[in-house]
Structures are given as C-alpha cells and as structure tokens.
Amino acid sequence: MKSAVETLNPTRVRLTVEVPFEELKPSLDAAYKKINQQVSVPGFRKGKIPARIIDQRFGRGAVLEEAINDALPKFYTDAVNEGELKVLGQPEIDITEFNDNEELKFTAEVDIRPEIEIPDYTGIEVTVDAVEVSDEDIDKSVEQLRDRFATTTPVERAAADGDVIVVDLEAVVDGEVLEDGVAKGVTYTIGSGQLLDGIDEAVIGVEAGGTATFTSELKGGSAAGKQAEVKVDVTAVQARELPALDDEFAQLASEFDTLEELRADSVKRLERMKKYDQATQAQEKVLDALLELVEVPIPEKLLADEVETRKHNLEHHQFPTMGLDWDSFLEREGKSQEEYDAELESQAVKGIKTQFILDELVTRESLSVNQEELTEHLMRRAATSGMSPDQFAQAVVEGGQVPMLVGEVARGKALATVVEAAKVVDSNGEAVDLEDDEDETEGAETVEAVTAAAEDAPAEDTAAEDASTEDAAGSED
Known part of the structure; x- marks a missing residue:
C-alpha cells in the first residue's frame, strides 16, 4: 500500500491511497466466507459453496463490494498512521479507481488536530476578588441556618x-x-x-x-x-x-455552646468557600488569558458537530425537564435564534480551543494521571451526577468513558501548571497564594465547564488521554 498526504488547510487533509489487489485477498476471502453463511444453493451444504458458484449465482461484484467495505477501514487507518496524523471525526472516502484484479485507489478527506505553538505564558497576570467576610455575610449565613429551624x-x-x-x-x-x-x-x-x-x-x-x-x-x-x-x-x-438568636439556638442548630462560637465558625466556613471561589476565578481568568495568547485554527466540521450536539442536548434533554421549546426558551433569554446560535458557536469555539491548547500542554509538560487522581475526579463527578461512586464508575467503564475522564484530569493539571506560573493578585493588590489548595485536580472542573459537550463531538484519542499512566489505564479492567 502507498499513501500520500495533501494539506488542504491547517485543519484538513486529503489522503490518496493506492492498494495492490493482492493486499485485498484476506478481505476477499472473508467476503466469500460471509456470503457462504448467508445464502443457500441447492446441492451444496451451507458454508461449503465454492467461490465460482457464488460468482455465478450472486455476481463477483457483490463479493468485491463486501471485500472493499471490509478492507477500507484498515487501509485508511494504516494511511493515517503512516502519515502520523491526529485525525478528528469520520473521513469522507471516495473510491477513485477499482476494477477486478486491479489496483484499488481511493481518497479520504478528514479534519486533523492543528499544530499549535504555545508561547511563553509565565507573564500572565490576573486580578481576583479578595477573600473578605463581612458582618452582612455572617448574618445571612446564620439567618439561613435559623430559617431551617423555623x-x-x-x-x-x-x-x-x-x-x-x-x-x-x-x-x-x-x-x-x-x-x-x-x-x-x-x-x-x-x-x-x-x-x-x-x-x-x-x-x-x-x-x-x-x-x-x-x-x-x-x-x-x-x-x-x-x-x-x-x-x-x-x-x-x-x-x-423563627427561633431566637441566642445560645440556646446555637446548641440546637450546631455543636457549639454559644452564639458567638457559632458565628466564629461561620466566618471560617465562609472564608473557605470564598477561597474556593477565588481559586476557581483565578483558573477561569488565567484560562481566558491563555486563550488570548494562542492562535488556534478551528476545524469547520468539528465546530458544526459541536454546535449541533449542544443544541441537541438542549432541545432533547433540558427543554423537556423545563417545559420549554425553542420559542419559549428564546423568549425567556430575550434573544433571537440568530443571536443565540452565534452565542452557542462562540462557546463551542472556546471549548474546542481550550481542549486543543491544554492537550498540547499535557504533551509538552509530560503530564500524567495516576489512579488516585482519577478516582478523586470520578468521586467528584459521581457526586454531581446524583449517582453513587460505584454506579458512576460502572457506567463510565461500560460506556468506554475512562479515557474521557483521564483527559479531563490531565487538562485540569495542565491548567494548574499555567495558573501556578501566573501572577495572581486580589482586588486589594495582595498576592494570592493558591499552592495551599488541597485538590490539585480542581482545574478539571473549570475545564469541564468550558468544554461541556465536547466529549460528544467526534474526536480522536487526545494527547491528554494518551498521557495516562498504566495505573489509570488499568482502571478499565
């Protein structure tokens, strides 16, 4: 087999493939065997019909068509591997020349992952909200607790x-x-x-x-x-x-003896929440700054598929639960269909661009995912899905989605690498230290939110997925 690659644009190529007829023989034999099991000819036992009889009764063309359908995926894959291409989605294949006992020639046009140059990102600077707990915040927190004991x-x-x-x-x-x-x-x-x-x-x-x-x-x-x-x-x-705000209420609603102790605990809890929000804000702002630094050509078909997937999920999964259709949804949003489509496309572009850039960083930084990190992420995803960890893990394995989860964690670690290199200050001008964050894979949540539905779009195994360790890959068993 011979193959050649023609670059049509930065995200699409045309493969030209030539296959000698003798390389079709295994598929030709398989075609005869398959047809043998499907048809009956008087005088011959099923499965024992000679090839010449099949040719006479059903036509050589039917056998050749079956053989080509069987062989094309393998020859296409061989050509992709030979060209070291990172393909996206399904190819458009056109058989340009084929006759019995002669060479098979075909072309395959397919989108590819673009080559990305990531510049120095260590100069990124972002400002996030300061962690400040006001008396109003504390009062609101205590009132919410008080309301539960009404x-x-x-x-x-x-x-x-x-x-x-x-x-x-x-x-x-x-x-x-x-x-x-x-x-x-x-x-x-x-x-x-x-x-x-x-x-x-x-x-x-x-x-x-x-x-x-x-x-x-x-x-x-x-x-x-x-x-x-x-x-x-x-x-x-x-x-x-509502119960009176006194020590008796503190004893009723918490493990504390006094209202003062309850309010002090509220301060600590609110600070933890605000620090988490601050870390998430830092990730989002650093990611936006990184996206501004890198030029990424977007494959047209991949973008169209991504937009269609998001619209399908909205129409068939979210609308029924909200009692909406497109007209009522657009009225609620205060947008025309054209305005919403443009917004959806912008979100899809950002999601695809994020995935491409972070996957490139995973490869460049040689990041990997271990079993503990994968399990931690799986537990978090299970909690948000409303399923038990065991149920979620079983669904992930049965659906072949382990590589997707590995990719999410790896991209989260890539984003964490960029955040660590960035200068993050709060609104008071104070430097923010994010190294105390106990969960170093939290970035996966930010990435997941940006690239939502991307896993449903056709794509090849990403570099991030390939970066998994043997431990992580072993979780499929």
Missing part, C-alpha cells in the same frame, strides 16, 4: 407573605382537568417561588377553607408550556416562627 403554628387569619399554607391544586387546560394536574395536600411557603407563577398573589388574603384561581404557564407534565387555569383550595394557614 416552626409553624396554625392561625385563624388570612394568609400573608412568608406563611406556610396547605393547598389542593387543580389545573384546567382547554376546559378539561388534566389527569396529572391535580395535587392534594401540598405544603407551600408563600414567597418561596417553588410552585407555579401567580400562586403567591392568588393566595395572599385567603383564609383556610377559601378558594382562589389564577392563570399560569405549566412548567412540566403532559401540558408543559401551556397556559392553565389553576384552582387552589387553601386548607390550612400556618405562621412561621
């Missing part, structure tokens, strides 16, 4: 904002009560916004035993997105009572 007392008066009510609901669309639009004994805190739009205004001023109606757009169920007339029967009104 009690309710039945009252004989009209419902007011902040009260807890028990209601029966009935939704009517086009004059008919929905089968899934009836709910009994629903407990609701007025003003929480956790039920239908319009219910707060409808029930305020209604006493137990009273009824109100309002119009609202249904967010889920069989009539999601439709306007419904909703009848609400108030069966009980309860006033919420």
Whole structure:
C-alpha cells in the first residue's frame, strides 16, 4: 500500500491511497466466507459453496463490494498512521479507481488536530476578588441556618407573605382537568417561588377553607408550556416562627455552646468557600488569558458537530425537564435564534480551543494521571451526577468513558501548571497564594465547564488521554 498526504488547510487533509489487489485477498476471502453463511444453493451444504458458484449465482461484484467495505477501514487507518496524523471525526472516502484484479485507489478527506505553538505564558497576570467576610455575610449565613429551624403554628387569619399554607391544586387546560394536574395536600411557603407563577398573589388574603384561581404557564407534565387555569383550595394557614438568636439556638442548630462560637465558625466556613471561589476565578481568568495568547485554527466540521450536539442536548434533554421549546426558551433569554446560535458557536469555539491548547500542554509538560487522581475526579463527578461512586464508575467503564475522564484530569493539571506560573493578585493588590489548595485536580472542573459537550463531538484519542499512566489505564479492567 502507498499513501500520500495533501494539506488542504491547517485543519484538513486529503489522503490518496493506492492498494495492490493482492493486499485485498484476506478481505476477499472473508467476503466469500460471509456470503457462504448467508445464502443457500441447492446441492451444496451451507458454508461449503465454492467461490465460482457464488460468482455465478450472486455476481463477483457483490463479493468485491463486501471485500472493499471490509478492507477500507484498515487501509485508511494504516494511511493515517503512516502519515502520523491526529485525525478528528469520520473521513469522507471516495473510491477513485477499482476494477477486478486491479489496483484499488481511493481518497479520504478528514479534519486533523492543528499544530499549535504555545508561547511563553509565565507573564500572565490576573486580578481576583479578595477573600473578605463581612458582618452582612455572617448574618445571612446564620439567618439561613435559623430559617431551617423555623416552626409553624396554625392561625385563624388570612394568609400573608412568608406563611406556610396547605393547598389542593387543580389545573384546567382547554376546559378539561388534566389527569396529572391535580395535587392534594401540598405544603407551600408563600414567597418561596417553588410552585407555579401567580400562586403567591392568588393566595395572599385567603383564609383556610377559601378558594382562589389564577392563570399560569405549566412548567412540566403532559401540558408543559401551556397556559392553565389553576384552582387552589387553601386548607390550612400556618405562621412561621423563627427561633431566637441566642445560645440556646446555637446548641440546637450546631455543636457549639454559644452564639458567638457559632458565628466564629461561620466566618471560617465562609472564608473557605470564598477561597474556593477565588481559586476557581483565578483558573477561569488565567484560562481566558491563555486563550488570548494562542492562535488556534478551528476545524469547520468539528465546530458544526459541536454546535449541533449542544443544541441537541438542549432541545432533547433540558427543554423537556423545563417545559420549554425553542420559542419559549428564546423568549425567556430575550434573544433571537440568530443571536443565540452565534452565542452557542462562540462557546463551542472556546471549548474546542481550550481542549486543543491544554492537550498540547499535557504533551509538552509530560503530564500524567495516576489512579488516585482519577478516582478523586470520578468521586467528584459521581457526586454531581446524583449517582453513587460505584454506579458512576460502572457506567463510565461500560460506556468506554475512562479515557474521557483521564483527559479531563490531565487538562485540569495542565491548567494548574499555567495558573501556578501566573501572577495572581486580589482586588486589594495582595498576592494570592493558591499552592495551599488541597485538590490539585480542581482545574478539571473549570475545564469541564468550558468544554461541556465536547466529549460528544467526534474526536480522536487526545494527547491528554494518551498521557495516562498504566495505573489509570488499568482502571478499565
């Protein structure tokens, strides 16, 4: 086999491949064997039909077509390996010349990962928010805890904002009560916004035993997105009572004996949260600065596939849970379809560019992923997925997604390398030390957020995935 590579642009090549007929023999033999198992000819046992009889009965052309379909993937892969190409997605193959007992010639056009030059990034400087815990922050934190320990007392008066009510609901669309639009004994805190739009205004001023109606757009169920007339029967009104802010409350709500100790602990917890947010902000800003430094040509087909994948996920996975369609979604966002498509394309470009650059850094810095890092990342992903670690790990292995997770961790480590080299100061002008961060793979979360859906787009095994150690790769077993 001979092959040649023609560069069409920085992200696309055309392979020209010539295969001597004798190299097709294994596929030709396999084609005869396959057809033998599929057809019956009187006078011959199944699987024992001579090749000349198959040619006579079914045509030599059918055999040759089967052989070429079998052989093309191998010859294409051999040509890719010979050209040392990092291909993306599926090729467009065109058989340019082939006759029986003659040479097979074909071309394959395919996107490739572009060559990237990463300049010196040690001069990157970013400013992040300072870690400051105000009295207002502490008060809000304590109030949230206090709210969790609120009690309710039945009252004989009209419902007011902040009260807890028990209601029966009935939704009517086009004059008919929905089968899934009836709910009994629903407990609701007025003003929480956790039920239908319009219910707060409808029930305020209604006493137990009273009824109100309002119009609202249904967010889920069989009539999601439709306007419904909703009848609400108030069966009980309860006033919420917050516990007094004193030492007794501290003992009730925490392991501390005094309110002062509880507030002091809130300060420590809020500082930890703000430091985590600060580290995430640093990663995001350093990544944006790195993207500005590097020119990356984007493969057109890969970009189109990525945009389509993101739109498909939105339409088929997110819209149904939110009770939306494209019209209602765009109305909510306040954008036209063209404006949203442009925004989606910009996000996709950033995601692809991020993945390319960080994969290049993984290779350049010889970064690898060990079993402990992979397990830690898997545990974090499991927590956000709502699955147990064992369930998530099983789903990852069965879906062949271990290399994807390895890639996420490796890219996170590449980003951490750049962040470590950058100058990070807070809004007060003080240098920020991020080396105390206990989780050195946290950057994977930032990368994952930027490259969301990229794993669904067609791509080759990335350099980051190849950088996995034997331990990490062994987790597939």
